[in-house]
Each structure stands twice: as C-alpha cells, then as structure tokens.
Amino acid sequence: MKKNTKKQLNKKKVTSSKKTKNALLSAKKKVSKKIIKKTTSKTKASLKKNKKAVLRQKSKKSNIKRTSNKSQCQNNSVLTFGDVQTGRGKTLLLIIAIIFTLSIVAVQNMIRTEDVKFEQQAVPAIQEKRNVVLEREINDMVAGYPIERMTKFIAKQDPKVAAFMVAIAKKESAWGDKKPVLNGEDCFNYWGFRLKSDRMGSGGHTCFDSAEEAVSIVGARLNHLVNEEKIDTPKEMVIWKCGYSCDGPASAGSEKWIQDVDYYYKQMIN
Secondary structure, eight states, X not given: OHHHXXXXXXXXXXXXXXXXXXXXXXXXXXXXXXXXXXXXXXXXHHHHHHHHHHHHHHXXXXXXXHHHHHHHHHHHHSOOOTTOOHHXXXXXXXXXXXXXXXXXXXXXXXXXXXXXXXXXXXXXXXXXXXXXXXXXXXXHHHTTSGGGGGHHHHTTSXXXXXXXXXXXXXXXXXXXXXXXXXXXXXXXXXXXXXOOOSOBOGGGOBOOSSHHHHHHHHHHHHHIIIIIXXXXXXXXXXXXXXXXXXXXXGGTTHHXXXXXXXXXXXXXXX
C-alpha cells in the first residue's frame, strides 16, 4: 500500500511539474508576444513620426527655396548698387539721370554753337559780295528817297528779286515817302508787307528794326515767289497786292498796280 501511494504521489508531482512548465512556457510566449506587439507598435509610431518630420523638413526647404527665388527675382527686377541702401540707391539714380540730361543738353548746345559759328562765318562772305553795277543803277533811280539807304542791301539780292523790290516799293510807298510808322518812327516797310508780329505799324503793316532786316525778310518772301513758285512777271506778282484769289473788292486797282510795277520792273531788268 505504501508503495502504491508513493507512486501515485510521484505521478502527481510529475504531472504538476509538467503543468507548471507548460504554464510558464505559455506565459513566456504571451509576454514575448506582448513585448513584440509593443515594440512593433512603437517602431511603427516612430516611423510615422520620422516620416512626418521628414515631410515637414522637405516642405520647409521648399518654402525656403521659393522665398529665396522670390527675393532673387525681386532683387533682379530692381536696379541695385551692391550693398548700397535703397534710399541712397534712389539718390544715385537721380544723380545719374541729372548728369545724363545735362550731358545731352551740353551736346545740343555744342551743336547749336557750331551752327552759329558756321552762320557767323558765312554772313561776312555774303556781306562782302556786292553787285556794284546793280547798286549804282538802283542808286541812280531812287536818289533822294528814303529807300536810298537800302540800295546796298537790295543789290545783294537775286536780280529779279531786286527789280521787284524796287518796283513794288515805288508803287506801295513812293520809295519810302508814304511809309507806315510806329510811335512816330519809321517802320522801314516800303512794300506794304503784312506779317503779324509784336511790332505792327500804321495800316496793319509790319514794323522792322532796321533797313537791313526789312530787306532781308521782304527779299526772302519775294525770292520764294520768284524762284520757288516761278512768279516772275508783274501780272503774276499781283498776288502781292490782293492775294492768290484776286477777286471782288480786293481786285480793285489791280490793273493799275500791274501797270505801274511793270514799268519800273522792266527798267531794272532791261
């Protein structure tokens, strides 16, 4: 009986030890599974965090690049002077613009002075050129009349222009005896010339500052008519009296005007 009881006790111990071992093993397995789950979840979470951090860093870098590109574009669009401040840069630009405009003005003034020098050099040559024969002929014709002091200037004109100046002056002012005046002074206008100016004399006629200026301006107008418009007869030159349309009241006395001008014109030309 004792032996049987011992055997049964031993069997019970073995079975209990086996059970405890199996329980321990299953517990270990459960613990290890839990640990693995926790570690995997932690690793997954850390990986997600790392991904988010990487994405944030990438977005920050892209934003930095965009802002740097924008700043570069803005800097490229604005003219800068290195490290010079914006306020000073504006003043420098203003100074450069002023210098540029002053240089342009200086160049233009130099060109004008060169033109004036050329004209001043050319004028004496014209003044020295005198048609002595024509000057003597005009002097003989107008001796004693106010126009006599203009003969040296009239004689320098084209022969046809000079002839018209003498003939028209005879008809319009009797060679200066019936002249327009301004404040009692001679206007040097012996041709009935009307051109609106600051100084207008009696009868709405232009006043000149000198005899030379009068001959120069009136001679230029007659020269244009004779040589440009080819008006070279007193009949055609009647436009001097009544304009290009010589009709109506303006045409009164036109035939007499042509006749008188033609008389003195032919004396000068023939």
